[in-house]
Every structure is written in C-alpha cells, then in structure tokens.
Amino acid sequence: MTPGACLQAAIELLIEIETRRSPADDVVGGYFRRHRFAGVKDRGAISAHIFAVLRNRAALDWWVTRLGGAPGRPRSLLLAALVLVEEWKPNAIAAACDGDRFRPDPLEREERQFIEILEGKSLTDPAMPEPVRLNFPEWLLPHLKAVFGNDFEREMAGLNTTAPLDLRVNALKSDRISAKIALEREGVAAEETRYSPLGLRVFERVPLATFDVFREGCIEVQDEGSQLAALLLETRPGMRVVDFCAGAGGKTLALAAGMDNKGMIVACDISAKRLERAAQRLRRAGISIVQRRVLSTERDKWVKQHAGGFDRVFVDAPCTGTGTWRRNPDAKWRLTPQDLAELTELQARILDSAARLVKPGGRLLYATCSVLREEDEDQVEQFIESHPDFFLVPVVQPWRAVTGRKLPCSGDMLRLTPAKHGTDGFFAALLERRKPEPKAEA
Numbered sequence: 001m002t003p004g005a006c007l008q009a010a011i012e013l014l015i016e017i018e019t020r021r022s023p024a025d026d027v028v029g030g031y032f033r034r035h036r037f038a039g040v041k042d043r044g045a046i047s048a049h050i051f052a053v054l055r056n057r058a059a060l061d062w063w064v065t066r067l068g069g070a071p072g073r074p075r076s077l078l079l080a081a082l083v084l085v086e087e088w089k090p091n092a093i094a095a096a097c098d099g100d101r102f103r104p105d106p107l108e109r110e111e112r113q114f115i116e117i118l119e120g121k122s123l124t125d126p127a128m129p130e131p132v133r134l135n136f137p138e139w140l141l142p143h144l145k146a147v148f149g150n151d152f153e154r155e156m157a158g159l160n161t162t163a164p165l166d167l168r169v170n171a172l173k174s175d176r177i178s179a180k181i182a183l184e185r186e187g188v189a190a191e192e193t194r195y196s197p198l199g200l201r202v203f204e205r206v207p208l209a210t211f212d213v214f215r216e217g218c219i220e221v222q223d224e225g226s227q228l229a230a231l232l233l234e235t236r237p238g239m240r241v242v243d244f245c246a247g248a249g250g251k252t253l254a255l256a257a258g259m260d261n262k263g264m265i266v267a268c269d270i271s272a273k274r275l276e277r278a279a280q281r282l283r284r285a286g287i288s289i290v291q292r293r294v295l296s297t298e299r300d301k302w303v304k305q306h307a308g309g310f311d312r313v314f315v316d317a318p319c320t321g322t323g324t325w326r327r328n329p330d331a332k333w334r335l336t337p338q339d340l341a342e343l344t345e346l347q348a349r350i351l352d353s354a355a356r357l358v359k360p361g362g363r364l365l366y367a368t369c370s371v372l373r374e375e376d377e378d379q380v381e382q383f384i385e386s387h388p389d390f391f392l393v394p395v396v397q398p399w400r401a402v403t404g405r406k407l408p409c410s411g412d413m414l415r416l417t418p419a420k421h422g423t424d425g426f427f428a429a430l431l432e433r434r435k436p437e438p439k440a441e442a
Contacts, residue, residue, distance in 0.1 A: 001038060001039075001042040001045075001102075002096070002102075002103065003045070003092075003096045004095075004096035004097060004098060004100065004102070004103030004104060005042075005102040005103055006042055006045040006046050006049065007049060007078065007082075007096050007097065007103070007104050008102055008103050008104045009031065009035075009038075009046050010046050010049035010050050010053075010078060011074050011075050011078055011104060013027055013028055013031055013046070013050055014050060014053060014054075014074035014077070014078065015074050017050075017054075017330055018072075018074065021334060023328060023330065023331070024050060024051070024054060024328065024329075024330040025327075025328065028046070028047060028050060031046075040205070040207065043205075044205055047205075048086070049078060049081070049082075049086070051162070051329060052081040052082075052085040052086055053074070053077045053078055053081045054329040054330045054333075055135060055160050055329040056081065056084075056085055056123060056135050056160075057077065057135065057329075057333060058131060058132045058133075058135045058136070059084075059123050059124060059128065059132055059133060059135055060077045060080045060081055060084065060123075061077065061132075062125070062128055062132050063080050063084065063118065063121075063125075064076045064077065064080055064114075067114055067117060067118075068110075069110075069114065075104070076111075076114075079093065079107075079111060079114065079115055080114075080115075080118060082115070083115050083118040083119055083121075084118055084121065084122070084123040085123060089119070090112065090115045090116050090119055093107070093115055094106075094107050094112065134153065134156040134157070134160070135156075135160050136156065136159075136325075136332055137332060137333065137335060139336075139337055140322075140332075140335075143340075143372050143373070143374070144156065144322075144371070144372075146373060147371055147372065147373055148371075148417075151419065151420075154419045155371075155417055155418070155419045155420075157419065158326075158417060158418035158419030158420075159322075159323075159325045159326060159371075159417075159418055159419075159425065160325065160326070160329070161326055161418060162326065163223075163326035163327045163418075163424065164201050164202060164203050164422075165201070165202040165203075165204075165205075165206065165208075165221065166193065166199055166200070166201055166202075166221070166222060166223045166224050166227070166423075167179070167190070167199065167200045167201070167202065167219045167220065167221060167222070168196070168198050168199055168200075168219065168220050168221075168222040168227045168253075168254060169198045169199070169200065169218065169219055170217055170218055170219060170220060170253070170257055170285050170286075171198065171257045171258075172256075172257050172260070172261055172285065172286055172287070173216065173217055173218045173285070173286055174213075174218035174219070176192060176197070176198065176199075176200065178218075179200060179213055179218055179219050180192070180200055182211070182212070182213035182218065183200070183202070183211070183213060183219075186206075186211050186213070188202055188204070188206050188211075189202070189203075189204075190202050191203075193224045193227075194224070194421070194422060195224060195228055195403050195405060195408070195421070195423075196224045196227040196228050196231065196403070197231075197402070197403065197404075198227055198231075198254075199222075199224045199227050200219070201224070208221070215284070216284075217284040217285040217286055220250065220253055220254075220281070220285065221250075222250050222251075222253075222254065223369075223423060223424045223426070224422070224423045225323075225369070225416045225421075225423040225424050225425075225426030226250060226251060226254075226316075226367075226369075226424075226426065227254060228399075228402075228403070228414070228416075228423075228426075228428070229251070229314075229316070229365060229367045229414075229426070229428045230251050230254035230255050230258065230314070231254075231258065231398075231402040231403075232365060232395060232398045232399065232402065232414070232428060232430060233255065233258075233312050233314055233363065233365045233398075233430070234258075234312075234363075234398050234401070234402070235255050235258040235259045235263075235311075235312055236258070236259060236263075237259050237260045237262035237263055238259070238262055238263045239259060239263045239264075239311040239312055240263060240264050240309060240310045240311050240312075241255055241259070241263065241264070241265045241266070241310060241311060241312040241313070241314070242265070242266045242268060242310050242312070242313045242314065242354070242357050243255060243265060243266070243267045243268065243314045243316075244268050244313060244314060244315045244316075244350065244354040244357075245268070245269060245315060245316050245317060245318065245350065246267035246268055246269045246274070246275065246278060246292075246316075247269055247271075247274045247278070247316070248274050248277040248278050248281065249267060249275075249277070249278025249279075249281050249282060249290075250281075251314055251316055252265060252267045252278060252282070252290055253281060253282065253285050253287065255312075255314060256282075256285075256287045256289055256290060257285075257287075259289065261286070261287055261288060261289055262289065263289055264289055264291065265289055265290045265291070266290075266291050266292075266293050266310075267290050267291070267292050267293065268293045268294075268295050268302075269294065269295065270294065270295050270296070270297065270298075271294075272294045275292045275293075275294060278290075278292065279292065298346075298349050298350045298353045298354070299349070299353050303353050303354070303356055303357060304356065306357055307356040307357060308356070308357070308358070308359045308360070309357060309359060310357045310358060310359060310362060311359060311362045311363075312358075312362060312363055312364075312365075313354050313355070313357050313358050313362070313363075313364040313365075314364075314365050314367070315350060315351055315354045315364060315365065315366045315367065316367045316368070317346075317347045317350055317351065317366065317367070317368050317375070317379075318343060318346060318347070318350075319343055319347065319368040319369060319370040319375050320335055320339060320340055320343060320370050320372060320375060321335075321369055321370065322335075322369075322370045322371045322372055322425060323368070323369040323370055323371045323417075323424045323425020323426055323427075324369050324424050324425070325425075326418055326424065327424070340372070340374065340375075343375065344374050344375055344378075344379065347368075347375060347379050348379060348382065348383070351366055351379065351383050352383070352386075352387075355383070355387060355390065355431075355433075358390075358433045359433065360433050360434065360435045360436060361432070361433065361435045362432070362433055363393065363430060363431065363432045363433075364390075364430075364431045364432075364433075365428055365429070365430050365431075366379070366380060366383075366428070366429050366431065367426070367427060367428040367429075368426075368427050369424055369425065369426055369427075370425065370427060371415075371417065371425040371427070375427075376413070376415070376427040376429075377413060377427075377429075380392065380413065380429040380431070383431070384431070389433055389434050390431045390432065390433055390434070391431070391432055391434060392412055392413070392429065392430070392431060393412075393430040393431065393432050394412040394430075395407065395412060395413060395414045395428065395429070395430055396412070398430065399414070408420070408421055409421075412429075413427065413428065413429040414426070414427065414428040414429070415427050
C-alpha cells in the first residue's frame, strides 16, 4: 500500500470507530481480516495513524478549533496528528493526498494553510486546560487527581503511552526460559517482566498467532497486572475455584495452570459467546478442569445453589477500563458519568453475590482494570462494612510468596500503574471469609 492509501484507510476507520462507537481494536482487526493484502508494515502504519489520533484527540481538537476548523472531523484530526505527532512535512502530506485511487482527496487551500501553520509547533500548548493537554475527558479530572495526587501529570502521561505486549507462560507446557528461546527463534526479542515470574514482555508488533509457541498453547497474551492478580489468589491443585466474570478466559487459564490442571474451576459469565472463545483457548492450553457456566444475571440461581462451596473465587469486575487507556484510548472518549455510576452499582451487586460462593476460610479476589477509587478501594471498603464475615487480607503476604519481591505500593491492597510499574492500571484486593468460632463446651 502507498502512504496515501494507508492514510485513506485510517480516515475511513476513524469514521467507522466514531459512528459505530465500537472498540478501535475490533474495527481495525476486522479491516485487516477483510484486507489480507495489507502487509505488516502497512498494518503498522495504519494503526499508528489511528492511535495517534485516538490518544491525543483532545489536544488535536484544540488545535483544529483554534485555527478555525470544525472539531471532531477525522480527516482534520489526522492531518493535525501527522504534523504534531508523527512529524510529517506539509509537502509529504500533500503528496500522499493526491486524490488518486485509494488515496485521500487533495488538500483544500485551508487545509494546506492549516498544516503549514502547525509545522514546528508542539502538540501541547501552555494555553491548554489540563484535560486537553493530558488528553482525557474533563469530567474525570477530580476523580483522577484524587487517586494520583502529586503524581497526577506523570501518571496521566503514562496512561497515554503505547503499551507493550505482555505474555504469560503456560507452566503446564513450558517455562519462561524455553518460551523466550522459542520467541527468539521467530526473531522476537522478549524481556522477563519485573514482577510476574511467568511473564515475558515484547516491545514490537508481532504476528503472534503464526508462532508455534503460541499455537501450541505455551504462551498467552495477558498484561502483567492480570497475571499477578491470578497468582495472588494462590490456587493449588485439588481446589474448587470460581472465575465469576470469566469473559474469554484469560484469568481462568492462569488459575488452572496454578492448580497444575488438578481440581475444578467453574468459569462463569453472562455471555455465552465470550465463554465459547474461552473454550478454544482452554483446549489450546491443554486445560481440562474447567466447566463453563452461563449466568442469567449476577444473582443467577446457580450461585445460591452452590453457596459456600468454593475455596477460591475470582471477581474480575466489569469496570470503566481507565487502567487500559494505553491499549484502548478510544474508550476514554466514550466514557460518561452515568457509566461510572452504573458500573459501581453493578460491581457492588456482583461482589455481594459472588461472595456467597466462598466457603469459610476461603478467599475472594476482587480486581478491576480501573484506576478510580470509586471502583476500587471504595468498593472493597463498602463490602467489608456490609459483610462482617469477611476481612481484608494484606496483599503483601501472598505477594512476597509469589514474586519474591517487596510490594511496590503502599497499603493492604494492590494498585499498579503504567508510570510506576510498567503495567496497565490495575487494582486487586484479597478478602477471606471468617471461619465460625468454635462452640464453647457446655
């Protein structure tokens, strides 16, 4: 594909992302499946154009509006991103936009003037309000400052960077050294993750699905924070475990590996489609101890029927996803205050229901990929207040056991961020159900 064809594809995909309000990864992935002639470099160029706009939309819109344009137009935003983010020269942009087949229409006079004015300018400007300069929705400002305090600017910059590719080694089939060597044979350099003893990190785009080490189930894509959450639950062979919001099964796979594929895991979700995707991954990983259970709601009758029957329960709750903005920058522009209010209510209901499954002496791990206190610490504190039969287990205890390292955050709960820890924004808290007091002898 020519540079102009890549630009035109990016413009069309940005329009589709905006009009369909679908996740950018899904839209872009669908395009590449329909256009298999696009090579690795073409896919990289198209993705770079799209994510340059999505990550920096507020700042780009500010420049477009300041120079007399209409905000929100994908073509205008992309032209601004080419100059301010990707550092294209105006002549190169004009050459790529020549109106030929599969290429953007020629630049209008105002567009040419626009990119020439932008040349040499910085993406950020002192006149920009904080949410614009740091590229996030204005309504989230007090929520994010309450979490990050003096580290606010550094953490927001971290959430706007490009995320690496984290892989978890499937201990049932391989080990970290062997998996790293297998990737090197494919020409891919991988580093060991800082905290997870099972993690590898790749800093380039790779066709992972074509690698034998992936097809044989030796590695899975999973952010280091998620790997650590599964390890903190300390599943062991023979346990009965529930992954209450299993989705496509990433954490189910990790829990099963921790059990050496011995015992029982019930993977629950309200989406049969997501659980079906989990089935494919389980087969590839060589895992046979997982039962899939579609729930009608978080208070499905199945939960009541199996109350108190499990050693471990994992609750990876639906959330705003604010911790995944490195990977899903488009999601932040769709998020609303109503979404936050509805999600916190849903999280409380899920936590309350899932807790019924925990047997006395058993443990529940509550996790989100959010950085907001309302979904994290506040949720756990409210749960403990209303459930006196549960208490908080300081994560430092299992952390040392599974990582051999000092806990990298303060307090009894785990909070990881891109700027401090190199992971997605991630939260986890470990809760244990009290055993009944022994009855006094008569």
